[in-house]
Amino acid sequence: MTRAYAGWQADAVTATSQPPAVTPDVAPAVKPDVKPDVPVLTDGVVTLRAHSVEDADAIVEQSTDPDSLRWTTVPRPYGRDDALGWVEHNLAAWGEPGATRSWAIEWTDDTGASRYGGTIDLRPGAAPSVGELGFGLHPDARGRGLMSRAVRLVVGYAFANTVWGAPVGRVHWRAVVGNWGSRRAVWAAGFTFHGTVPGSHPDPEGGPQALDTWTGSITPGDPLTARTPWLAPTEIIGEQVRLRPWRPDDVDAIEPRDDPDNWMPARSILRRETFPAWLLTRQERMSEGTALDWCVADLGTDRALGSVTLFSRGGPIGDAAELGYQFFPSARGRGAAKEAARLAVAHALAPVAEGGLGVRRLVAETAADNEASNAVLRSVGFTSFGREHAVDRLPGGGWGDGLHWELLPPGATD
Known part of the structure; x- marks a missing residue:
């Protein structure tokens, strides 16, 4: 348990209550200059x-x-x-x-x-x-x-x-x-x-x-080394956007969304009122090696435009990962999403020795009627390999289809 001692660290401060200080009416059990048999x-x-x-x-x-x-x-x-x-x-x-x-x-x-x-x-x-x-x-x-x-x-x-x-x-x-x-x-x-x-x-x-x-x-027998990778979003510079870590003050750039409900799970949408919890969840996932999240920022102003992420649904990212992204309304239609996706894909496919994730295969899922998102995936080399029928509830009633996408670079099947 992380305890509160006489001193802690940001490098490893664990919280708990400290033993009470010795008061004048309590006789010292051990003189301060006497050291018991403490193993070194x-x-x-x-x-x-x-x-x-x-x-x-x-x-x-x-x-x-x-x-x-x-x-x-x-x-x-x-x-x-x-x-x-x-x-x-x-x-x-x-x-x-x-x-x-x-x-x-x-x-x-x-x-x-x-x-x-x-x-x-x-x-x-x-x-x-x-x-x-x-x-x-x-x-x-x-x-x-x-x-x-x-x-x-x-x-x-x-x-x-x-x-x-x-x-x-x-x-x-x-x-x-x-x-x-x-x-x-x-x-x-x-x-x-x-x-x-x-x-x-x-x-x-x-x-x-x-x-x-x-x-x-x-427990005994567990290796005394990290069990999973701890992923960190290093800065990646493009022609009009940069991928960088999210900051708390990016909340000011978040815009209201009017996307159809079937385009994205509600819990994943960037909203000002839920941004601290949204960010904490993504930081936790990165510390577990199951996701890598970037803020997509304008290269000139550094204002947040949206998010791009690589993640795994089944434990730490291994030889496969899923691509996801979302952009604020004012950032759409300018090519920012396509460039951000391209930068994230390149990082995912780059060998670990070169600072990438060393992923062999990328996948994605979209709503069939989300043509803008589908166009982003096509632009970076994804192809659709499957269609699920009537899986997403449509705002006006009825059910919409979902598409499954994959990207396998040359040599991925060797």
Whole structure:
């Protein structure tokens, strides 16, 4: 589970509540300068060790960092006394049979100096055979792939040891939806994602609504490497349009649509009021390797004109993918859709070694009466190979046909 510690990272900040600071009427269980028997774990780049009072200032920096505050329930305000009490709590827990096991993350910076990089812990779950993961990085340690290394070390330790009196058979992770740094860290370490749990985490900012969380887990024997590709929409420049990642402010370019209902599934249509959810869904699909989505923008003004996507209906994109697109009314009739489709198709068919997807076959589906969309597909080399009769409900009543398209470049059947 992603927890709120004394410090977190955008590179891997997981959210949970922090143990309370030690108060004056509570006798310290372990002196801050006394280190219990904490196993040191290392892969040669990252070292996990016991927390120390020397970490206190860096812990405060991490705990007051904007990303840490955004994704975790770390106490506000947070000072050096909080950090010292938290270090003491972590050390004392190593002497308790059923308590959390926490490590400080140590790394070597560009000058060769060893530095505190953050915290990672393994917490008891629903049974002694289940653990929950939590972590966070100091801002200076982010963006270096350190947390995925730390996750592998802790997961390896959990599965190789009887941590709470029984062999650990599963380690869970949880993070607030939108915490892409945390998700990417466990993705790289081989976790399987199970979905989204609605309303399952308190708002770190104290808002009245509970936030949704992503959840995932890993079991012994699972490879400690990414199970699926994480696709990213790199910029592609054409003659009049560019394909680029979507931005939140692109919502201002979205125009009302008057297309017939049978031309496109309602859930896929770009609308201003649903744009944040629409974008999140596509970002999630890209992180699972099942889709690659671009904003099609005007080359001169960079204003969003519509969307083009490559996707798979049955798991990560492999040797086949489906093409989809939609454009705002003011962008039609100028060749933008045809150029965007051509650029996306070229990227799909390009070898992986050249930065493409290495797809062997492309397919598409359209409504038979959507001649503009059909013309786009013909312009980039698709041919129709099938017709389904009476599959789409027409706005005025009755049923319309659907067309199936494919594109197989030369050599695709060899």
